[in-house]
Every structure is written in C-alpha cells, then in structure tokens.
Amino acid sequence: GAVVSQHPSRVICKSGTSVKIECRSLDFQATTMFWYRQFPKQSLMLMATSNEGSKATYEQGVEKDKFLINHASLTLSTLTVTSAHPEDSSFYICSARASGGMASYEQYFGPGTRLTVT
Amino acid sequence: GIQVEQSPPDLILQEGANSTLRCNFSDSVNNLQWFHQNPWGQLINLFYIPSGTKQNGRLSATTVATERYSLLYISSSQTTDSGVYFCAGRPPSGAGSYQLTFGKGTKLSVIP
Numbered sequence: 135g136a137v138v139s140q141h142p143s144r145v146i147c148k149s150g151t152s153v154k155i156e157c158r159s160l161d162f163q164a165t166t167m168f169w170y171r172q173f174p175k176q177s178l179m180l181m182a183t184s185n186e187g188s189k190a191t192y193e194q195g196v197e198k199d200k201f202l203i204n205h206a207s208l209t210l211s212t213l214t215v216t217s218a219h220p221e222d223s224s225f226y227i228c229s230a231r232a233s234g235g236m237a238s239y240e241q242y243f244g245p246g247t248r249l250t251v252t
Numbered sequence: 253g254i255q256v257e258q259s260p261p262d263l264i265l266q267e268g269a270n271s272t273l274r275c276n277f278s279d280s281v282n283n284l285q286w287f288h289q290n291p292w293g294q295l296i297n298l299f300y301i302p303s304g305t306k307q308n309g310r311l312s313a314t315t316v317a318t319e320r321y322s323l324l325y326i327s328s329s330q331t332t333d334s335g336v337y338f339c340a341g342r343p344p345s346g347a348g349s350y351q352l353t354f355g356k357g358t359k360l361s362v363i364p
Contacts, residue, residue, distance in 0.1 A: 136297075166350055172293075177338065177354045225293055231350055239283045239342055241352055243295035 135161050138230050140244035147218055148252055155213045155247045157228030163208040164230035168241065169201075172225045184211045208233070218251040225249075254279045254343050258355035265362045270327045273337055273358045277320040281341030284315050285352065286324050289336040298324070298337075329362045336360070 137160040147153050157167055165186050170178040182192045182203050190203035200222075202214040211230075215222055225248050229241040255278035265271055275284070286298040299306050299313040301322065306313055310329075315322040326333055336359050340352040 168351065177356045178295075178340075180351055180353075183351060227293070227295065229295075229352075238300070239350065240285060240297070240300040242297060243287070246293040248293070 136232065136240075136242045137161050138228065138242050138244040140228055140247050142247060143245060144248045144250075146250045146252060149219055150217055152214055152216045153218055153249060155215075155226055155228075155249075157211045157213070157230070157244050159209045159230045159232075159242070162230075162232045164211075165208065165233035166231045167205060167211040168229045168231075169203060169211075169213050170227045170229065172227060172246075174225075178227060181213075215249065218249070220251045223249055223251045254281060254341060254353050256339060256341055256353050256355035258337075258339060258358050260358060261356065262359045263361070265329045265360065267329060267331060267362055267364050269329050269362075270325070271329060271360070273324040273326070273339075273360075275322045275324070275339035275341075275355055277341050280317070280320065280344055282344055284317075284322050284339060284341045286313055286322070287338045287340065288333075289338060289357070291335060295338070326360075329360075331362045331364060334360055334362050 139158045141156045167184040169181045182190045184190045184205040186205045192198045205211040227246045229243045257276045283302040287295045301315045303317045310327045312325045336357040338357045340354045
C-alpha cells in the first residue's frame with residue numbers, strides 16, 4: 135500500500151514552453167500533497183504544499199505564477215512549470231500524506247520527474 | 253524552522269560491515285522519517301519513527317526525541333544498500349506542521 139506515482143518520469147522541453155507533471159496516490163486518498171525540488175547531489179527542497187480543493191501554499195522564494203499547482207481531487211495533484219528556462223532543469227519529487235483511515239503524518243514519495251529545459 | 257544535521261556526509265563500507273548514521277535536530281520534532289534514495293532517485297520509506305526503536309530486517313532505527321536525535325543502523329551491509337540516506341522531521345504543531353524538513357543526507361557506498 136501507499137504507492138505514489140508521477141508522470142512523466144523524464145521530460146525534455148524547449149525554453150519558453152510549459153510542462154505539466156502529475157502526481158497520483160494510487161491506493162489511498164491524500165488531502166495534502168507536497169512538491170519538492172532536488173538539485174544534483176543536494177537535499178530535497180520543499181516548494182509548495184498542496185491541499186485538495188484549495189490554493190497551494192508556496193515556500194519563500196518560489197514563484198507561484200511560474201510553478202502552478204492544482205490539487206483537484208484526493209488522488210491527483212499537478213505541477214505546471216510555465217515558460218520553462220534552463221535554470222528550471224531539476225528533479226521534481228512529489229509526496230502525499232494519507233487522509234481518512236490511513237491518516238498519519240507519514241509522507242510517501244513518488245519516483246520523481248527529471249526535467250531538462252534546452 | 254528546524255535545522256536537520258546528518259552525519260557522516262559520506263561513508264564507504266566493505267560489504268558485510270555494519271554502520272550507524274546519525275540525525276540531529278535543532279529543535280523538537282513531532283515525527284521523524286528515514287528514507288533511502290536509490291540511484292534512480294526514488295525515495296523509499298525506511299522508518300516512520302517519532303520515538304523508540306524499530307527494526308526491519310537488517311535495518312533498525314532509534315529516535316530519542318527528548319535529546320533530538322535519531323540513529324539508523326545498517327547491519328551486514330550489501331551493495332544494494334548503496335545510495336543516499338535522508339532523515340526528515342516535522343516541526344511541532346502549528347502552521348506548516350505537516351511539512352518535512354530534510355537533512356543533507358549521508359551518501360553510502362558499499363563495495364564488494
């Protein structure tokens with residue numbers, strides 16, 4: 135149980151285009167999902183907290199107009215990188231916190247999406 | 253926010269050796285998780301351990317919440333244990349209390 139998927143696993147796009155990354159909790163409901171960014175050989179940096187049915191909460195320094203987050207259902211959150219530039223190239227990871235019967239503070243992580251902007 | 257310090261930053265082990273990884277927190281944390289990030293980037297949940305000791309096969313973890321640290325023990329290491337080990341903690345209740353703060357990780361290399 136507690137499986138989180140991400141799609142796509144890898145994407146290459148041209149500078150100026152937008153890219154959407156999906157994060158799904160496959161076997162549980164997730165009221166809260168989180169989006170992280172990880173640079174090579176570094177730790178995970180929290181970008182935003184996504185709550186189902188409400189606006190995401192962004193961490194300081196993260197541009198909300200550039201990184202659009204939508205959490206339309208209890209099993210799906212999306213991150214759209216708008217007008218991507220090479221400096222947006224990174225490894226993006228989502229996580230989900232179970233709600234309902236499985237509710238706890240434990241987070242389960244997706245496999246990540248490697249974005250390369252050329 | 254809380255600061256999370258992991259040690260050592262790098263560790264090289266001969267296959268079969270044991271090791272202890274440490275995680276210190278600057279302030280109280282209400283829960284703590286240990287993860288293994290494999291070479292493909294996937295974070296695998298090892299332990300959810302707010303306090304006490306847990307064991308899972310060759311791995312075990314101990315959290316002493318009152319002293320703000322946690323330890324991850326790896327026994328009889330195998331080459332498949334290689335990767336980066338992260339600990340992460342959640343601040344006390346309040347705004348953002350669901351969010352995890354990660355340490356910088358310990359990179360483990362197990363050589364045959």
